[in-house]
Amino acid sequence: MIKIKKGIPLIDQHDKNFLYAKKFGGNFVPETLKKPIEDLTQLFEKLRYNKKFLKQRDYYFDNYIGAPTPFVKLQNLTRHLNGADIWAKVVSEANGGAHKIYNATVHCLIAKKAGKKYIVGDTGAGYAGKMLSMAAKKFGLKCKIFMGAKDIKRQKPNVDAIRRNGAEIVPVYSGSQTLVEAVSECMRYWVSNCDSTHMCVGSTVGPNIFVKICAWSTAQISRELKNQMTNVFGKIPQKVKLINCVGGGSSAMGFWSEFMDYSPIQIEFIGVEAGGPKNSKLHAAPLTNNAKIGILHGAKQYVVQDKEGQISETESISAGLDYPGISPLHCFLKDTKRARYTSATDEEALAAYQLVTKLEDISPSLEPSHAFAEAIKLAPKLNPSNIIVVNSCGDSLKDKFIIKKRLGSYIR
Amino acid sequence: MISKILKTFLECQKEQRPALLTYTVAGDSTKKQSLEIIKSIAEHADIIELGFPHNTPVADGGQIQESSHRALKNGIKLPDVFHIVKDFKQSKHAKPLILMGYFNLILQYGPLAFLKQCKKVGVDGLIVVDLPYPENKSFADQCKLHNVTFVQLLSPTTSKKRIKKIIKDSHDMIYYISMLSTTGGKLKVSPKKILSNYNKIKNINSKKNLVIGFGITTKTIATLKKADGLVVGSQLCKEITRSLQIRQNPVTNLGRMVLNLKRKII
Ligand SMILES: Cc1ncc(COP(=O)(O)O)c(C=O)c1O
Numbered sequence: 001m002i003k004i005k006k007g008i009p010l011i012d013q014h015d016k017n018f019l020y021a022k023k024f025g026g027n028f029v030p031e032t033l034k035k036p037i038e039d040l041t042q043l044f045e046k047l048r049y050n051k052k053f054l055k056q057r058d059y060y061f062d063n064y065i066g067a068p069t070p071f072v073k074l075q076n077l078t079r080h081l082n083g084a085d086i087w088a089k090v091v092s093e094a095n096g097g098a099h100k101i102y103n104a105t106v107h108c109l110i111a112k113k114a115g116k117k118y119i120v121g122d123t124g125a126g127y128a129g130k131m132l133s134m135a136a137k138k139f140g141l142k143c144k145i146f147m148g149a150k151d152i153k154r155q156k157p158n159v160d161a162i163r164r165n166g167a168e169i170v171p172v173y174s175g176s177q178t179l180v181e182a183v184s185e186c187m188r189y190w191v192s193n194c195d196s197t198h199m200c201v202g203s204t205v206g207p208n209i210f211v212k213i214c215a216w217s218t219a220q221i222s223r224e225l226k227n228q229m230t231n232v233f234g235k236i237p238q239k240v241k242l243i244n245c246v247g248g249g250s251s252a253m254g255f256w257s258e259f260m261d262y263s264p265i266q267i268e269f270i271g272v273e274a275g276g277p278k279n280s281k282l283h284a285a286p287l288t289n290n291a292k293i294g295i296l297h298g299a300k301q302y303v304v305q306d307k308e309g310q311i312s313e314t315e316s317i318s319a320g321l322d323y324p325g326i327s328p329l330h331c332f333l334k335d336t337k338r339a340r341y342t343s344a345t346d347e348e349a350l351a352a353y354q355l356v357t358k359l360e361d362i363s364p365s366l367e368p369s370h371a372f373a374e375a376i377k378l379a380p381k382l383n384p385s386n387i388i389v390v391n392s393c394g395d396s397l398k399d400k401f402i403i404k405k406r407l408g409s410y411i412r
Numbered sequence: 413m414i415s416k417i418l419k420t421f422l423e424c425q426k427e428q429r430p431a432l433l434t435y436t437v438a439g440d441s442t443k444k445q446s447l448e449i450i451k452s453i454a455e456h457a458d459i460i461e462l463g464f465p466h467n468t469p470v471a472d473g474g475q476i477q478e479s480s481h482r483a484l485k486n487g488i489k490l491p492d493v494f495h496i497v498k499d500f501k502q503s504k505h506a507k508p509l510i511l512m513g514y515f516n517l518i519l520q521y522g523p524l525a526f527l528k529q530c531k532k533v534g535v536d537g538l539i540v541v542d543l544p545y546p547e548n549k550s551f552a553d554q555c556k557l558h559n560v561t562f563v564q565l566l567s568p569t570t571s572k573k574r575i576k577k578i579i580k581d582s583h584d585m586i587y588y589i590s591m592l593s594t595t596g597g598k599l600k601v602s603p604k605k606i607l608s609n610y611n612k613i614k615n616i617n618s619k620k621n622l623v624i625g626f627g628i629t630t631k632t633i634a635t636l637k638k639a640d641g642l643v644v645g646s647q648l649c650k651e652i653t654r655s656l657q658i659r660q661n662p663v664t665n666l667g668r669m670v671l672n673l674k675r676k677i678i
Contacts, residue, residue: 017547028515028542030471032592035569174477175467187470192593194569295516295542296468308489309520311468 018208025328036194068224076359084382104131106217111198121200122186124179125320126158128202133167143167146186150177203248204327207298218254245370246271249327274316275343282315287341296325317346318366344373365394416508435645437463437479439488452667454505464513473596479649501534510537537561596646599627603635
């Protein structure tokens, strides 16, 4: 039976081959990338313990990203559902409007330390791309964003933002024309340009070092939350559920990491994957649907695939969750039962967006709406001593065209 | 007993020329045609590399992606690939054959079952693009036990220390990636520079057969003929695409192209 070790950051609980629980993660990459990955690994290991670098990080987190993001009670939703006490961590208040800014900022800081002038990244919902282009501009790096052609169409507000930030968008036309292809194309670009260019992977996926950097960056969310909960409740309450959507899993890792060593009875982690359209076999929920372990983008993970090992097509209304794989860290949390994973359908996410937007001052994008869908299911069954916190990690504005098409109108 | 791959290199050395290796994708554009293509190529090439396609190839450029896409659209599966190899190995111009692809397909098939099948149909070697050293250690050992050559890859970014380790763990053939690129990129490094890197590797162990691949075409192949072997892939895949577009027979066109490549290095 594999176990999570206490007192050691989850990202560091791998073996010498960078595998968690001997079976998730690793570096299954072309030979050409071995060296740049090794260099980046060494640099990051140095920087993460360097006081000056940490000070610099904290400075940008406080003054550029804006810390802390609000922790608010959802009074009306709580009353409406008449069960658990429902709160939100409004990460969409961070500069740029989503958690992707943490990873993007840290990658730019690292790229500067590595002496790189160019930075490239993938994006699905367009947030990772928007944030990387924003941070690149701030730090004076030239930026290219790889994005599936389908996502370019469905996430126009973020596409416009990327262009305004002066980054080049490289449309990817292969396969599904979504995030999975964008990540592949970005990795290919890095294979050809790794001498001059730094690569940022937009979530806690990819070769091990990218999983680590990303989770280390988003951890800011749970550092803040721990303080905020202590301030509000006087201590960390006895029955808390932290509900987060998972695509690659970066926002969930960041939302949970500081609470890893609490007992699951006190702090339960619930990850919500994209279940896809209600009456469709297609989904983007490898953990919920017991997908087999395979290799995707350099890492072993549960991945939606066919019997042969071809990566399967996925479908979700939410571009940010529309990815066949999942972070090795979440595979590890699933196997150790530290977290529980479920999914919400497109329709449930839309309904959750609608309800939360109607009742509250926040308006979650379609990704966190998946998490809200689970909160809405659970809350009525629980009594008020249970506290549900949802990570509202994106704003519906970027989805206004999709929502208008599906619901007839868009309100925020 | 020496392997067929090693024997081929020794014969080419006797003729004082590099071995010519070709890469095409199994099932491109149909199962039958891809078999005909390698049969036709094998009249002039020394070692045949055959790709088993994956739909998320992180190291392939446009041409090979297109070939893989066509093959997958035609429903190619591993059992078909093994079938093609078996037929090829029983044909008149049979040559050593190396299968090339991504590790997930092998993982899902079961690495041991995969190797048993390789041995059964006569696969001589394997290149697994995303299984670098040291991740490949145990699989490479299993290959050896099954008399299948595991081809280690080296690239311009590989450190000297690492090169030494990889060479020590290598079998009958090593593959040097000429430049920082996916497959199908234009040769962006001078042949002189490539050969200088090549010689650095050879100086560590001159006995190992080292082939150069990536960016090699009819235009560039002659400049690199000092190597033990040269691999041409994307140009052939591109020629299949072109032949299909203008409704010509890829089998004859590729046969002719490989003959032309051969003429440039003898
Ligand atoms: C707002 C938002 N939430 C969630 C995600 C999913 O990614 P992750 O699981 O890495 O947080 C995305 C990805 O684009 C996103 O934009």
